[in-house]
Amino acid sequence: MQALTSAALVLPGLLLSSAHGANPSSDNVSFQYIRYEEGKRNLYNIHSNLKPITVDVVHGSGNFTFYDRVKFSFNYTQDTWSGATPVTTAPLVANGNRPILQNSPNGVVTVGASPFVNTRVLLDHNLNPLRLTPDAGQVVDSRNVLVLSSASPETRNQANFKLGYEWDEAALNVGGGFSLERDYESSYGNISGRFDFNQKLTSLKYGAAYTSSETSAILDPDLVPYLTTTAYANQIERRSGSDILRGDRQDWTANLGLTQVLGKNSLIDTNIGYTHSSGFMENPYKVMTVIFVNPNAISPDPNIPIIGDARALLEQRPNIRNQLALGSKFVQHISPLDAALHLNYQFSFDDWGIHAHTFEVDWVQPLGYGWTVTPRIRYYSQDSADFYNPFLISSQAFRSPAIDASGRQVWVNSDNPNQQFFRNGNGNFFDANGNPIDATELNLQPQLVSFDAAKLPKSFSSDHRLSGFGSLSGGVVVNKQFTKGIELEAAFEYYTRASALKLGGNGHSSFADFDFYVANAAIKVDMDTISTRMAKEARRNHADHDHSEQHQHAQHYVPASIMFGHMLDKPGELMVGYRFMYSRQTGDMLQGTHHASDQTIVNEGCGDVTLCRFAPKDMSMRMHMLDIMYAPTRWLNLMIMPQFMDMDMNLRELTGRPPPTPGVHEHTGIGGHTTGGVGDTILMSLYKLLDLPGHRVHAGLGVSAPTGKVDLELRRMFQADGGLIHFDMQLGSGTWDFMPNVTYTGENNRWYWGTQLYGVKRMESSNESGYRLGDIFQASTWGGYQLTHWLGASVRGAYTYRDKIHGDFNQFDARIGPMDFPANQGGHYWEIGIGVNASVPNGKFAGNHFAFEWVQPLHQDVNGFQLERKGGLSATWHYSF
Known part of the structure; x- marks a missing residue:
């Protein structure tokens, strides 16, 4: 799966591997956050402020053993991409990066660039690009440059599972998964296994997988006016103002491996893998710059330059690819230092002409007290594909x-x-x-x-990832293992991609050289270690199991949507949890409590001067939150709750809207808006105020740190700047916020109930984008019944007041609809929640708690004009020990 993930991301080493592999027999849950960021590309004559590609990744995984021999594991990954991406390569003299100018107090400045491929290029009679200079006149300029386009943020969700059975000397696994993006979907299934020989000193591994993928890419609207798509005319669908390129692909993979223990201090692992791919292999967002030269227009005078017609054609790759990969790994334990040396080498080649070598060296050094440091170095080199060229010259007229x-x-x-x-x-x-x-x-x-397509090569691409290059990286992984069964990990790795680093000589693609880094932080919970320790403590203290179980149940039975709803009792107790929230808005646009017509929204929804042109059609929000709670005393709990957000919004054109104005941002086509990344981080302390049989009261005092971005921008559309994206699509508040709360819970026999008052007070007048979100007050009350000793059901009523936004954007915003105006935020909301809670009562998974709640709006009284709320889902998992 890691290989498939890396292939999908097209970024080597994005998911950093652990310093030492997890024990396959250990039950564990882990969470990981990864940050990838590229350095700026060299555009030579354009000083662009386009932000390079960044990726925010949240990754969760779990491994569980049932009945000793049955094992189950899962992985979930969500990543959000944004930033400028290369769409083609062109001669520098073609000026493919059109500068975007803006007035400033110091005059007109360059603030960005957008692709402009169709142009005229002067060539000498040897077909070298020429540049006109004031002093020397026509001079050869052989430099190439990447042509960049700003990319809209895009979120990918990927999940997979594996179910296995182990015999004494063999194992069999079956698995499957999917990857979903707005423009790409794939699903796969696989089978793998292992045979052990020679008293398990020798292991033979095997596996096979099939993947089916479907591309439905919306072609870059900034590039479409210049794009020649005749080769894919039968695969392009024109719908709602967008050109959608469709294609299918299949991948068959087989691998075979052998692991041999050489002695008590060393082992060797070898693998061979084969992949057959067929179908749509192209990158739909990459084009080839083709310079057409009409032979009938060439002057016999060598001093008169040739005029070339530069055009953009969608790249064309072979529809079949066969890849073979050979790899080996050697591990040697260094006894005097109690360290381990990991040496890895992989060689791969395919029928596209790409030969790649990868060398990796890791030194795993335990430092004592649970600390481990792993410095690592990695070198990668590849030859270019047979059909790769920075650009093409064709001897014919366009x-x-x-x-x-x-x-x-x-x-x-x-x-x-x-x-x-x-x-x-x-x-x-x-x-x-x-x-x-x-x-x-x-x-x-x-x-x-x-032009005659037969005169062009059968396959061609200027994707710099198919060029010859090398990369060198170095990094370090730091692990800390705690006796409670918790492991923390942090890693950083810095990469340099350079044409000159290619094995055997220059890869002739220095124009594409850049640096990037990958950083990650992870937490792993080892349930086997925890359950073993807790069992020993229980036996040593002769604990009353029934009493502790009942106590735990009453303490945890709060609805899933309630945060800060319970406390840990024992000093030194720890809780790790995961919280997921989903909400959706769709249906009618509301004004107050009533449906608003399109004409009313056009006239009144955007201000006295500006008329609305668009309104949200639907919007979804997903939040992933990690809950970590620690009890230093019986009366005090400390919490940290980092968040990862992603939102998407689709717009519709309002009936009766004003006509389009040239140069003004227009939302065209069927592609919506997507944002995602790190949200705000909550720091909370909970104080026990009352602890009587059947009745508990505790208060919370905390803050929300502004770690979520509030300056995300709409992508440029047809040279028109969209400015900052809508308020609801930003990732945080941008201010330090005070979050007081008080919670009462009670129980009697099988009944349980509770009430919580919760608020958010913004502690700053504005954020860096010029506004502050409204304050929040929420009151909730609930009642529930334990259906069994491990399962309960609840009903909750909630009232929420959210103030409107104060201030406004201090940067440019396109103002295309009600969602761009502060008055159209906040209101009064009444909701009902239906939930279930489940706890694992005993066994090795005792201490795991799950809760789910569906929240249904009952009444909405909104400020200004807002899209109707349709409901939301909350799901939580907690593990206390």
Whole structure:
């Protein structure tokens, strides 16, 4: 799965491996956050402020053993991409990066760039690009440059599972998974296993997998006006103003491996893998710059330059690819230092002509007291694909006049292109039957024919990832294992991609050189270690199991949507949890409590001067939160809750809206807006105020740290700047916020109930983008019944007041709809929640608690104009020990 993930991301080493592998027999749950960020590309003459590609990744996994021999594991990954991405390579003289200018107090400055591929290029008679200079005149300029386009944020969700059974000397696993993006979907299934020989000193591993993928890419709207797509005319669908390129792909993979223990201090692992891929192999967002040269227009005078017509064609890759990978790993334990040396080498080659070498060296050094430090170095080199070129030159005209079989130039009536006409040597026009016509009565234009695709190479791509290059990286992984069964990990790795680092010589792609880094932080909970320790403590203290179980149940039975709803009792107790929240808005636009018509929204939803042009059609929000709670005393709990957010919004055009204005941002096509990344981080302390049989009260005092971005921008559309994205699509508040709360819980026999008052007070007048979100007050009350000793059901009622936004954006915002105006935020909301709670009562998984709640709106009284709320889901998992 890691190989499939890396292939999908096309970024080597994005998911950093642990310093030492997890014990396959250990039951554990882990959470990991990864940050990838590229350095700026060299655009030579353009000082662009386009932000490089960044990726925020949240990853969760679990491994569990049932009945000793049955094992189950899962992985979930969500990543959000944003930033400028290369779409093609072009000669520098083509000026493919069109500068975007903006007025400033210091004059006109360059603030960005957008792709502009269709242009004229001067060439000498050896077809070298020429640059006109004031001093030397025409000089050869062989430099190439990446042409960048700003990319909208995009979120990918990937999940997979594996179910296995182990015998004494063999194992069999079956698994599957999926990966979902707005423009790409894939699903796969696999089977793998292991045979052990020689008293388990030798292991033979095998595996096979099948993946089916479907591409439905919305072509870059900034590039479409310049794009030639004739090769894919049958695969492009025009829908709602967007060009959608579709394609299917299949991948078959098989692998075989052998692990041999050489002695008590060393082992070797070898693997061979084969992949057969077929179907749509192209990257739909990469184009090839082709310079068309009309041979009939070339002057015999070598001093007169050739005029080339630069055009953008969608890349064309072979529809079949066969790959073979050979790998080996050697591990040697260094006894005097209690360290381990890991040496890895992999060689892969395919029928595209790419030969790649990877060398990795890790030194795993325990330092004592649970600390381990692993410095690592990695080198990668590959040859270029056979069909890779920075750009192409084709000896033909891009378009030329149509000539019939008799050698006559063909003319057509623009009002009726099916009618053909001809002109004789005297300039008179006549129809196909030879009848003279009056050309002044018709709108005649010469008929043009496009280039001959057969004169181009069968396959071509300028994707710099298919060029020859090398990369060198170095990093370090730091682990800390705690006796309670918790492991923390942090890692950092810095990469340099350079054409000059290629094995055997320069890869001739230095224009694509750049640096990037990958950083991650992870936490792992080893349930086997925890359950073993807790069992020993229980036996040593002769604990009353029934009493502790009942106590734990009453303490944890709060609805899933309630945060800060319970406390840990024992000093030194720890809780690790995961919280997921989903909410959706769709349906009617509301004004107060009533439906608002489109015309009312147009006239009143955006201000006295600005008229609304769009309104949200639907919006979804997903939040992933890690809950970590520690009890230093019986009366005090400390919590940290980092968040990872992602949102998507689709817009619709309002009926009666004003007509489009040239140069003003317009939301065109079917592609919506997506944002995602790190949200705000909550720091909370809980204080026990009352602890009587059947009744508990505790208060919480905490803050929300502004770690979520509030300056995310809409991508540029057809050269028109969109500015900051809508308020609800930003990732945090941007201010330090005070979060007081008080919670009462009670129980009697099988009944349990509770009430919570919760608030958010913004402690700053504005954030860096010029506004502050409204304060929040929420009151909840619930009641529930224990259906069994491990399962309960609850009903909750909630009232929420959210103030409107104060201030406004201090940067440019396109103001296309109600969601861009502060007055259209907040209101009064009444909701009902239906939930279930479940606890694992005993056994090795005792201490695991799950809760789910669906929240249904009952009544909404919104400020201004807002999209109707349709409900939400909350799900939590907690593990206390």
